[in-house]
């Protein structure tokens with residue numbers, strides 16, 4: 001209908017049916033039929049009445065003598081293409097099908113779908129074109145809407161895809177392409193389970209739920225073919241079949257990327273349950289696993305093994321090769337321990353140089369368990385025997401191993417750990433680099449230790465602790481202050497000295513709470529002295545345990561106690577031990593400096609018994625060195641003890657630190673110290689620890705220095 005064709009054939013065929021009935025049939029069609037000549041103007045020879053509903057023009061409007069042609073109302077942009085398509089089809093002797101836009105008589109645009117064919121005469125010349133025109137606008141608009149929806153789906157950041165009920169992908173948006181790195185051309189036609197290397201059970205579960213309940217929501221980790229994994233939160237919705245639209249049922253999947261959240265969760269989990277230095281499970285993870293192992297053992301009545309491995313003299317490696325080298329060694333040890341066991345066994349680091357190996361409960365007899373343990377312990381000792389290379393040099397390390405077997409429900413996590421720990425100490429006592437099984441004879445002392453810890457728990461709440469105060473005097477005999485000493489006044493009247501319970505309190509961690517009580521009570525006492533003229537100048541030394549000092553909030557806790565008691569921090573002297581100072585010099589120094597700024601003084605307790613190192617003496621803001629009692633005992637008879645004491649006093653002098661000697665029991669000892677230049681003394685020569693009132697009386701009576709004389713006591 002758009003262009004003249006080469007030849008014209010016979011006029012419209014008419015059957016004997018009658019022109020009128022044909023006319024009626026055609027006018028009832030939802031469209032129009034036409035016949036146009038193959039001349040220069042494609043002259044419309046016939047158009048059915050329906051053309052008016054399509055174009056707004058009556059059929060006569062396209063017939064001579066009217067100048068209007070059907071081709072002229074075709075949208076100019078479409079006209080050439082339509083002509084070319086019809087021409088091409090005719091040239092091949094085929095019917096044509098085209099769609100294009102027209103402008104109606106009212107100026108509206110309509111989409112027309114046209115189908116037709118050439119009419120050929122006997123000579124083969126094309127005489128006319130006959131065809132059918134239909135309004136295609138609504139179909140085209142629906143298409144455009146679908147395309148618009150699809151493009152909106154593409155703009156969604158979520159991955160959206162659709163699959164048929166057999167799991168074959170039939171729609172795949174840009175979000176899915178971005179999230180899974182698969183383009184629509186690859187994804188469409190693929191089966192879900194093939195596209196993602198997921199366990200089929202995961203897919204089946206979601207598929208079953210969506211078929212039964214119409215929806216499934218959950219998280220799925222999808223392994224992609226490039227070996228990466230995407231963690232997604234998914235919502236699968238069943239889209240039912242639509243008989244009117246002729247569509248079948250399908251599954252719509254909307255999936256968002258939760259990899260970041262999952263990775264953050266995994267990082268938090270790792271931090272909570274793994275030791276960052278060695279990458280081994282940490283104490284928390286191990287305790288949890290041991291708990292389950294005990295439950296399993298009680299259930300199946302099999303024997304499991306716990307081995308406690310502690311490196312021998314590890315501290316000296318830290319001291320001689322540095323902390324970083326010590327860290328490397330711990331990592332090497334971790335790998336060796338892992339190599340000593342099977343995948344089902346567990347190696348964990350409890351802290352410091354302490355490791356544990358847990359062999360699950362699977363032996364029927366204790367003998368079987370013991371054999372298994374012996375084998376693993378020997379392998380560990382053997383693997384440890386090869387020197388470890390540390391920054392070019394090799395370093396030898398050995399370990400002591402304590403072994404305990406567990407079975408049944410009588411054991412608890414604490415009891416098993418304590419047995420392995422006790423056995424490890426046996427191995428240390430036996431000369432190290434060996435293993436020992438837990439000896440039931442040890443049980444007795446362990447039970448005593450456990451009972452002690454239980455009693456300690458109630459001691460604090462029942463107010464059974466008291467503080468005694470041992471005078472500290474200057475070289476002129478005047479009282480300078482005191483050291484607060486804890487005593488446990490049991491309900492049954494017994495008075496227990498710290499040596500008999502502090503170790504148990506340290507082992508159970510109760511020392512932190514007890515230490516807090518000591519600090520608060522001592523500060524209260526000191527604040528009281530400050531309010532009395534006779535004692536206002538006194539200082540008070542308070543012992544701080546390593547565990548207490550290492551608490552993250554030790555400094556703020558102490559400040560709160562100062563504020564609550566109104567004590568003058570400049571009269572408080574905190575006594576720290578050497579082992580604490582070497583644990584982490586940097587953070588120890590920070591805490592000390594903080595308190596120092598308030599005026600607090602620091603004394604180094606038991607000096608000379610531990611790992612004295614000049615470097616930390618210089619780095620830390622200390623005020624006083626306390627010579628340990630052990631050197632005083634034989635100071636008058638042992639040349640070496642005497643020279644150690646003299647050296648400590650000289651060292652204190654050169655570092656500008658006051659030196660106080662503990663355990664001064666005789667005048668001879670005091671004179672020796674005096675001659676060596678010792679600044680202060682504490683010991684039975686003066687007084688043992690006294691209750692607060694007794695100390696007040698003593699201090700008031702010894703306010704002023706007695707006349708200086710060699711043997712004045």
Ligand SMILES: Nc1nc2c(ncn2[C@@H]2O[C@H](COP(=O)(O)OP(=O)(O)OP(=O)(O)O)[C@@H](O)[C@H]2O)c(=O)[nH]1
Pocket residue numbers: 277310311312313314315316318322323324325326327330351352353428432582583
């Ligand atoms: N390098 C390093 N050292 C640590 C770490 N944690 C604790 N330590 C040190 O490990 C040492 C543990 O020493 P201990 O087990 O008490 O003593 P030891 O020298 O091994 O002696 P024995 O156990 O009696 O054979 C201490 O000096 C700690 O300061 C760490 O993460 N890295």
